[in-house]
Amino acid sequence: xxxxxxxxxxxxxxxxxxxxxxxxxxxxxxxxxxxxxxxxxxxxxxxxxxxxxxxxxxxxxxxxxxxxxxxxxxxxxxxxxxxxxxxxxxxxxxxxxxxxxxxxxxxxx
Amino acid sequence: xxxxxxxxxxxxxxxxxxxxxxxxxxxxxxxxxxxxxxxxxxxxxxxxxxxxxxxxxxxxxxxxxxxxxxxxxxxxxxxxxxxxxxxxxxxxxxxxxxxxxxxxxxxxxxxxxxxxxxxxxxxxxxxxxxxxxxxxxxxxxxxxxxxxxxxxxxxxxxxxxxxxxxxxxxxxxxxxxxxxxxxxxxxxxxxxxxxxxxxxxx
Numbered sequence: 001x002x003x004x005x006x007x008x009x010x011x012x013x014x015x016x017x018x019x020x021x022x023x024x025x026x027x028x029x030x031x032x033x034x035x036x037x038x039x040x041x042x043x044x045x046x047x048x049x050x051x052x053x054x055x056x057x058x059x060x061x062x063x064x065x066x067x068x069x070x071x072x073x074x075x076x077x078x079x080x081x082x083x084x085x086x087x088x089x090x091x092x093x094x095x096x097x098x099x100x101x102x103x104x105x106x107x108x109x
Numbered sequence: 110x111x112x113x114x115x116x117x118x119x120x121x122x123x124x125x126x127x128x129x130x131x132x133x134x135x136x137x138x139x140x141x142x143x144x145x146x147x148x149x150x151x152x153x154x155x156x157x158x159x160x161x162x163x164x165x166x167x168x169x170x171x172x173x174x175x176x177x178x179x180x181x182x183x184x185x186x187x188x189x190x191x192x193x194x195x196x197x198x199x200x201x202x203x204x205x206x207x208x209x210x211x212x213x214x215x216x217x218x219x220x221x222x223x224x225x226x227x228x229x230x231x232x233x234x235x236x237x238x239x240x241x242x243x244x245x246x247x248x249x250x251x252x253x254x255x256x257x258x259x260x261x262x263x264x265x266x267x268x269x270x271x272x273x274x275x276x277x278x279x280x281x282x283x284x285x286x287x288x289x290x291x292x293x294x295x296x297x298x299x300x301x302x303x304x305x306x307x308x309x310x311x
């Protein structure tokens with residue numbers, strides 16, 4: 001259990017770093033600064049969101065009788081937000097176009 | 110120097126031209142086409158040659174012609190000078206004010222969210238996202254499709270960006286309420302205010 005907590009801490013700090021980079025890039029474009037506390041808070045929020053999303057996705061996949069989380073499950077996450085859904089759909093289309101261009105690699109991890 | 114002179118001419122013509130200037134972008138080729146035809150009908154044959162050879166440097170001559178000929182010639186001049194002016198303003202705005210450019214890009218991004226999101230390079234790395242996701246899954250045998258992972262990456266990217274944008278909005282509105290400009294530091298309380306609606310939207 002201790003190791004589990006340790007990995008969680010490491011993952012959280014990795015997430016902190018990733019979000020910090022996104023914020024840095026965004027702050028350079030707009031003319032504002034961000035407090036470190038803000039980055040920490042946003043990291044916690046993103047962490048909680050990923051956890052929620054993971055449970056949702058699992059439920060969606062199980063409800064469909066699958067053992068693999070598919071694109072449809074992820075699209076279901078945005079079912080109440082039309083704008084978000086359109087953004088994700090366009091991204092999915094670009095991903096599929098890239099895949100079609102990039103050669104015949106399987107769609108499974 | 111020619112552009113400076115054209116700028117000097119510009120403001121004088123400005124007050125009675127705005128409506129035609131707006132449509133000048135579309136009617137520019139039409140005006141240029143009608144220009145030479147008119148000139149052949151009138152007397153100035155040498156000026157036609159000069160005009161076709163150098164479209165951009167025809168300020169002073171045409172100013173004189175302006176009063177003699179009709180309004181059509183005026184339109185012709187107007188299109189040429191406005192295109193000149195537009196080119197100069199574009200070249201000027203490019204290198205000197207990158208921040209303004211970025212804000213306009215941002216404004217355009219608000220209208221078209223897809224374009225904005227493609228701009229940001231950074232996102233949560235996919236391996237990291239996958240690890241966090243798998244750690245939160247109850248059923249460890251559950252797998253995640255590669256394509257699904259890509260879309261999920263986009264989802265989290267939008268989430269973080271949206272959190273930032275909303276917090277920034279909160280911060281700026283708060284700064285306006287106080288009437289000072291110290292709202293450039295994003296605080297946790299800005300995120301706290303933006304969080305409930307954000308979570309409801311995601």
